[in-house]
Amino acid sequence: MPVLYCHWRSGGEGVFRRAFRLEVPGTTLSEGSVADLCELVRRSALFERSLRRANADPALRGSSASLSLRWCCDDEPLERAASFSEPLLGCVEAGGDVFLDVRPPPAEAAAAPAEAPTAPAASAGSAAATAQRKDPAESPPAVPAERLEQLLRDADASFAARKLRRADDAWAAVLEADPANERATIGRARVHLDAGRPRKAARLLDGLVARRAAAKRAVDPAILQLHGQALRQAGRFDDAVAAFDKAGVALPIVAPTAGAPAAAAGALAGTKGGRPLSRLDCLAAAAAAMLDQGNDVGAVQVLNSVLAHAERHTGVLVQYARVTALKGDTPAAIGTLMRAVVADQTSAEVKEAFAKTVALPGALDALLALVPARDASAASALGFLAMCARDFGAVGAAARLLVHATDRDPASATYALNLVHCLESLGALQLAFEFGRQFLRRNAAAEARNEAAYYCCVAQCLGTLQRGRDDAAGTAPRPPAAAGAAAATTARPGLGTSLSLRGEASTGPATVVHVLGDSHVMSPSWHRVQLPSSLLPSSSASSSSSSSSSSPGAAASAETAAATANATALLVPALTTGIKAWHLRPASVFYPRVHFEAVAGALPTGSTLLCCIGEIDCREGVLLAVEKRRYKDVESGLRKVATILAARLGRLAAERDLTILIQPAAPVLDPTRPIVVAFNAKLQPAIAAEQERLGSQRAAGRLVWLDYLPRMLDGSVADLRFREPEFGLDGTHLHPRYLSLVEDAAAAAVREG
Known part of the structure; x- marks a missing residue:
């Protein structure tokens, strides 16, 4: 239910008194309803009583006191400051304030002694003050100015x-x-922007700008400039x-020379890249907003x-x-971005723009035309540009740039590893494997432990590691699809061959389930x-059932048994290195x-998938x-991430008619195990x-939760x-x-329907 929290403020002495709480059922917040909302407050009996108390308060009586209304329903916030008929010193907004000048003139207050109790006698002063503090409508005493300044300094240092x-x-x-403190308002707006909440940042700054405008x-x-950034993103x-x-x-x-003082609002809101703002900054931002708008x-x-x-x-x-x-x-766009x-x-901003542009048709050729063909010194530039492209999603362009970088510097383990990683990200495991093997052979004497380990990881994805060594030295590696379902490879370095798994005893054909x-x-x-046939592709399920019975009852029993x-x-591994649910x-x-x-796009339609994401x-x-304030606490963060993962898996199941068996996130690390369990x-x-x-x-597809954690973990x-x-393991x-x-949990999921 929408609620107004009303407070008395005295601008002269910084006094802040809680007045009353007013529920406003059925009220929505819009420009047209603000005046009605103010009138609702004026007619309230709570307001009349609060006004009498304010007139009796020496810190409020006769000062420039005003009533602050805080709207605490964020469903329909007022999106922009506006002019209203009421004498407002601000605008109503979610989490913000509107100030009504409702203090009666001193003469009016003096003419109404019946409504304003006389000052208590000196002997009764302590009792009256105690009674006033015990009034639930009152707030604690005002925070000293020194304390507020210390909080502001701490906040600036933490930011x-x-x-x-x-x-x-x-x-x-x-x-x-x-509530009107500008440094704190600007600070919270910056946090909202950094955390991806531009609407909240814009509303905070709407109020700040409107209050300044009203005060001329x-x-x-x-x-x-900060307000414009929030408005653009919103x-x-x-x-x-x-x-x-x-x-x-x-x-x-243009910006002043180095060492010039920052803008008036201070470094928190007034600089760009550590330098003072310039008109060029504002015009570039205005052009960006225009382009966003079309x-x-x-x-x-x-x-x-x-x-x-x-x-x-x-x-x-x-x-x-x-x-x-x-x-x-x-080509002109690429040339301009190279200057940037x-x-x-x-x-x-520059890296993201480069990634978006270099992925356009013809962009990469235009870029390479600017780089000398056989200049070894250009390798570092190509490697840097490749990482800019990769980090903002242009992985194909990054791979091509790294090919040219390795041509110019064949001994660089960094370029080799990044290229293998890009190829893997594109699903080109065969190319990644071949390039990794060739690099390690050419640079056998080099210290490339990470690269060798990564090569082994890719090789395992392809199924080429058996008995603890690369047996593909003389033959080309065979991907799982080419090798066939019967070509099981169960022995890997450090894992052994005897794991007491029910499926390991089988040597016949097997259905591929990607992990x-x-x-x-x-x-x-x-x-x-060993998995229930009903969780496997239909061909596998039908092959394990018998259709010899013609009786309906027998057929039903056979179907249940099947x-x-x-x-x-x-x-079979379907590795996506470093994937988080948040990335989805x-x-x-x-x-x-x-x-x-x-x-995911290469998974066979109608297949079964085992998924483990979230650790x-x-x-x-x-x-x-949470530390970056994207979420208010760990619990809300875990809930959001879980929702993202569930939604993406649901879409994947529907798009490709998959049966996805979802493993709980792996509780492998002692320090994070409670968080994993909560997730x-x-x-x-x-x-x-x-x-x-x-x-x-x-919709096609289905999701099946494998509930085996209670059997895996013990303790408080x-x-x-x-x-x-x-x-x-490690x-x-x-x-x-x-x-x-996993086998037992899958069987239990089928039994429980």
């Missing part, structure tokens, strides 16, 4: 150290005591362009007006490259397991997402995201909800451990012995 959660907590404490105070260009392009235009008016066309003509006009000053301004160069690419002049890369090799996920797919791969009967499955969100362009999509999220992803507790119902959605839509939440120490992966639990 500079990228400790965003600590900074945000400090700024929130300041705003609790002083100029707004610092740095604040306007999709409010016209407002963003207006904010950038206002910011640029008061700034020089206003190419306006963006070109803005950029053409500043080209004489923009040779080394990366923001202008990036937007100019966008314009030329939209016009189809890809030279000007700033650390800018994420999709991060490095946790490697230990179970190339083993045989569903619960086991068949042999060969686990639709907005992600990071290369593990490209790798996942390449592997890396629990180990580092969610914890770091699995969120993932299981998310998978169930996604499966219910698939069923309601009669604070001291979880493996029931059998042998489940641990401290970071599970021993294939755990596959017996």
